[in-house]
Amino acid sequence: MSFPPSQHRVEEVPLLTDRLGTRRSLTVHRFGTPGARPKVYIQAALHADETPGLLVAHHLIRRLRSATVSGEIIVVPMANPTGIAQIVEGVHVGRYALDGSGNFNRHFPDLIAGAAERLVGRIGPDPQANIQAVRAALRATFEALPAPDSEVAALRHTLMGMAFDADIVLDLHCDQESVPHLYAGDPLWPELADLAALLGVKAVLLSPDAGGKPFDEACSVPWWTLAARFAADGPIPAACVSTTIELRGKADVDDAQADADAQAILGALIRRGIVAGTPPDLPPPQCEATPLTGLARVVSPVSGVIAFHRAVGDRVEAGDLIADIVDPTAADPDQARTPLRTPGGGIIMARNNLRFVSRGELVASIAGPEPLNSGHSLLFD
Ligand SMILES: [Zn+2]
Incomplete structure (x- = not known):
């Protein structure tokens, strides 16, 4: 050559x-x-x-x-x-x-x-x-x-x-x-x-x-x-x-x-x-390579402060606690937290870089081998 x-x-x-x-x-x-x-x-x-x-x-x-x-x-x-x-x-x-x-x-x-x-x-x-x-x-x-x-x-x-x-x-x-x-x-x-x-x-x-x-x-x-x-x-x-x-x-x-x-x-x-x-x-x-359909998206159902419990690169199982979303205005601080769990296991590939989220916002993504979201549009805007 x-x-x-x-x-x-x-x-x-x-x-x-x-x-x-x-x-x-x-x-x-x-x-x-x-x-x-x-x-x-x-x-x-x-x-x-x-x-x-x-x-x-x-x-x-x-x-x-x-x-x-x-x-x-x-x-x-x-x-x-x-x-x-x-x-x-x-x-x-x-x-x-x-x-x-x-x-x-x-x-x-x-x-x-x-x-x-x-x-x-x-x-x-x-x-x-x-x-x-x-x-x-x-x-x-x-x-x-x-x-x-x-x-x-x-x-x-x-x-x-x-x-x-x-x-x-x-x-x-x-x-x-x-x-x-x-x-x-x-x-x-x-x-x-x-x-x-x-x-x-x-x-x-x-x-x-x-x-x-x-x-x-x-x-x-x-x-x-x-x-x-x-x-x-x-x-x-x-x-x-x-x-x-x-x-x-x-x-x-x-x-x-x-x-x-x-x-x-x-x-x-x-x-x-x-x-x-x-x-x-x-x-x-x-x-290993994993399917895009295996990407578990942890989306917050509420607005509030993200208190992460896991870091990027951590390995997690389905159901593991990833973060709490904290509402500091709650009348009862014991009721202020919404726990966010991952729907799928794998590696925590990415986290939101902000620490206050809107309702419906992505908090973390976990790359795993099991298809979770096939049938949906795979790439998220
Ligand atoms: Zn980009």
Whole structure:
């Protein structure tokens, strides 16, 4: 395998904006050979208030500048300039668009139906030829999409346009308070097991299609959906290995940890021959993959102060007490507490980072092996 010298190019990609006097752009770092395969796409902070990925992207870029790349690696270190600017009374609002466009990580373009139409009669026995045909059909579908009609739609369109035909897509997020974890499609496991081990993730949540069109699934789900549709014609591999990486909690922003995470990602790319170097030894996995349907959500039926009894990373059984919700206004302090128990066992993957909740608000999530919530929309806004 030949490794051409890495080239580092930095582009400013202008973005559509909705308001006079506003200009935004995406900074895009490209390494390797334009158009070469494999193509890797990595972005951070699509949820703009999720800071750990920004620092991981910094270390990735720093290390890639001196690496030798076979193929092309695209890093968008700050994927959401619209969201990064959303400060309301001193609070960063980065998950939802203030213009009413919803969760920044939902509603990415759906290329499946358009690609399926274009693939009729074009799938045969050769899986590599089928990959080429699917990529061409996805591209033709993407290029035929109507022009985006808002700033947020245009941002989604621009990000998707760099990623939908990639071999590997890594979307760097974080949770509120959390152990590191991954979301991915069932067909991508155990392909992602090395990355999971290198990152030391403590939960891997698998789903065939969680719904809502988040970025990672908008890139990956077309592959196995089209594979099922054309199963009688020939094999279509899952040729876009796409995952959402949750880099712990919002406050877990640490230079040494971020560099270790960047090196874990580079290690996975070295193992695939995309970055030159000695493949790292794989540490023992910290978890088994579990179904997204096994995610137990502890939701508070009342408003009040969260008094947690368990920490992120703790192992719990169904029925264990996770927290009390305390109503300090109760006439009788002995009646002030509402105990919250987990409906399923597993590892406490994430906790709310606030300590006062509304009625109906999520308090903690527990990743476990037993399906609990199948039949419901799996991805929660
Ligand atoms: Zn996120």
